[in-house]
Amino acid sequence: MDALAAQSGPRFLMFETLAERTLALCQLERRQHPQRGYSPALERLLPPVLARCLSSGIRIVGNFGGANPPAAARRIAEMARSIGLRVPRIAIVEGDDIVTRLSAADLAAREIGGTSLAQRRKIISANIYLGAQPIVQALDQDADIVVTGRVADSALALGPLLHAFRWRADDWNRLAAGTLAGHLLECGAQVTGGYFADPGYKDVPDLADVGYPIAEIDQDGEIVITKPTGTGGVVDRLTVVEQLLYEIHDPSAYLAPDVILDLTDVEIAEIDKDRVRVCGARGKPAPETLKATVCFDSGLLGEAEISYAGPNAPARAQLAADVVRERLRKRVPRLEVRIDAIGVVSVLGAGRSPADFRQAQANDVRLRFAAQSTDAEQIEMLLDEVEALYCAGPAGGAGVRRRITPRVASASCLIERSYAQPRVTMVGVAV
Amino acid sequence: MMRTVRLHEIANARTGDKGNRLNLALVCRNPADYPAVAAQVTAERVAQVFAARKPSRVVRYDLPKLAAFNFVLDDVLEGGVNASIGLDGHGKSLSFLVLDMPVLIAADVPRRARETETMGPGRSS
Numbered sequence A: 001m002d003a004l005a006a007q008s009g010p011r012f013l014m015f016e017t018l019a020e021r022t023l024a025l026c027q028l029e030r031r032q033h034p035q036r037g038y039s040p041a042l043e044r045l046l047p048p049v050l051a052r053c054l055s056s057g058i059r060i061v062g063n064f065g066g067a068n069p070p071a072a073a074r075r076i077a078e079m080a081r082s083i084g085l086r087v088p089r090i091a092i093v094e095g096d097d098i099v100t101r102l103s104a105a106d107l108a109a110r111e112i113g114g115t116s117l118a119q120r121r122k123i124i125s126a127n128i129y130l131g132a133q134p135i136v137q138a139l140d141q142d143a144d145i146v147v148t149g150r151v152a153d154s155a156l157a158l159g160p161l162l163h164a165f166r167w168r169a170d171d172w173n174r175l176a177a178g179t180l181a182g183h184l185l186e187c188g189a190q191v192t193g194g195y196f197a198d199p200g201y202k203d204v205p206d207l208a209d210v211g212y213p214i215a216e217i218d219q220d221g222e223i224v225i226t227k228p229t230g231t232g233g234v235v236d237r238l239t240v241v242e243q244l245l246y247e248i249h250d251p252s253a254y255l256a257p258d259v260i261l262d263l264t265d266v267e268i269a270e271i272d273k274d275r276v277r278v279c280g281a282r283g284k285p286a287p288e289t290l291k292a293t294v295c296f297d298s299g300l301l302g303e304a305e306i307s308y309a310g311p312n313a314p315a316r317a318q319l320a321a322d323v324v325r326e327r328l329r330k331r332v333p334r335l336e337v338r339i340d341a342i343g344v345v346s347v348l349g350a351g352r353s354p355a356d357f358r359q360a361q362a363n364d365v366r367l368r369f370a371a372q373s374t375d376a377e378q379i380e381m382l383l384d385e386v387e388a389l390y391c392a393g394p395a396g397g398a399g400v401r402r403r404i405t406p407r408v409a410s411a412s413c414l415i416e417r418s419y420a421q422p423r424v425t426m427v428g429v430a431v
Numbered sequence B: 001m002m003r004t005v006r007l008h009e010i011a012n013a014r015t016g017d018k019g020n021r022l023n024l025a026l027v028c029r030n031p032a033d034y035p036a037v038a039a040q041v042t043a044e045r046v047a048q049v050f051a052a053r054k055p056s057r058v059v060r061y062d063l064p065k066l067a068a069f070n071f072v073l074d075d076v077l078e079g080g081v082n083a084s085i086g087l088d089g090h091g092k093s094l095s096f097l098v099l100d101m102p103v104l105i106a107a108d109v110p111r112r113a114r115e116t117e118t119m120g121p122g123r124s125s
Helices: A022-032 A041-045 A047-056 A069-082 A104-109 A133-140 A155-165 A172-185 A237-244 A313-331 A376-387 B031-040 B043-049 B092-098 B113-118
Strands: A012-015 A059-062 A090-094 A123-128 A145-148 A214-217 A223-226 A260-262 A267-272 A275-279 A282-284 A289-309 A338-342 A364-373 A398-416 A423-427 B002-006 B011-018 B021-028 B057-063 B068-074 B102-106
Touching: A012 A155, A022 A123, A022 A289, A022 A398, A041 A047, A041 A069, A047 A059, A047 A069, A059 A133, A059 A155, A069 A090, A069 A145, A069 A423, A090 A133, A104 A123, A123 A398, A133 A145, A133 A155, A133 A423, A155 A172, A172 A214, A172 A223, A172 A237, A172 A260, A172 A275, A172 A282, A237 A267, A237 A275, A237 B011, A237 B021, A289 A313, A289 A376, A313 A338, A313 A364, A313 A376, A364 A376, A376 A398, B011 B092, B021 B031, B021 B092, B031 B102, B043 B057, B043 B068, B043 B092
Parallel strands: A012 A059, A059 A145, A090 A145
Antiparallel strands: A090 A423, A123 A289, A214 A223, A223 A275, A260 A282, A267 A275, A289 A364, A289 A398, A338 A364, B002 B102, B011 B021, B021 B068, B057 B068
């Protein structure tokens, strides 16, 4: 905050809080509690910065509206009142929610990269990724805080830039630069040394106090990525390139709602300590369609774990795995169970075929059993069988933990632009 | 003089996911290693590293100005984070699967200052 407050020119604080499934969870919460359903991160993120932003003229743009931007706006107004601040001008951006505008069949017909929606799923949420324009409108109406639901993450940066610099909506190279700035910022510390450190190979100073990124962008779309002085982390060519390519497919065509970003000519230069210049983003006209994420109910994930340690631990773990498989084969023959031996083979293990843990050198093995089903009883049976290893499994089994998690799955669709109907509403303004 | 090193010695990697598709950014710590990595860390070889996950397609995009590559691997995430019952549905750990690959590099490639600083006890040279 201090670093941002010390800068001149228009300043914006950007919050990206919605992972793919977060919106579905927000939607479920809203059904239970009509006054909630915004991103839970709001409660944690805003109170520490609100007073400073309002007094320093730093405007806030965040997608923490989740499935209920009006409720988020009311909550922010309440926060401001409770800490004795003036009620800020809050703009809400809605119109991303298309669950009532397109039927399950309509969505299924527009699914890309799969056919999961064709199987008559119980749809929880369907949201289009809106672009930067509604954010521009909100800022043009002097909003102190812009609360959105689903918008492209990069639009949270591009909106403020379009507002501040008045770039034309077909100035593709500048739109590309703004989108790139948003992409570099959207994962926070992932560009400043977070998710980067590898001791002895990629050392990051003071990772515990890693600074969040600041992007300084000029009228022509030249970007400098930096971080507040005195914070931990590092900004250099390597941290920036890793984030630049994060979740990118074809680098010559990164599809955003407002522009297609081409990264192939981007150049990166370390201009000072923790200051990296990024330029050369090129843009092509915006895609015809917009992406939407559709979330649907996909049953329950059941997980149970048990540890075997000391002499002959891998062999006892293997026996436990075999015993559970054998018992389940009789009781729930159709349940597909995955068994990992954490510390031996788990995350890098490929398929679900039963691995042989006995060859492992480990003497501290944690077995993990997992299965997914819409039938709670089947899941309970798996978890009970793991727990039964205490009395009826190999020697020394310890520390059983079991957990059932409701699962939300998602699919992506390409939707005609006409279904996106962004609306901007000002709240907290005395009329 | 040439020497064989693990890719981990000379390159950085980060993965990202979208559904059942994984992207893996591979960045040369020293741009001088880019041609050697380009010649050896091909889409075919990366596909072999992932063979157990049966990728349906592996594409490598080259970014010479960034001394980096972007690999896109289809259908390697056991359905992806929403469907996989494994621990790492995002495939976040898979960057290190690729960094385990051996590559042959010139022994006398000049190293930049920062790289020398980051050279720790784990590095063989």
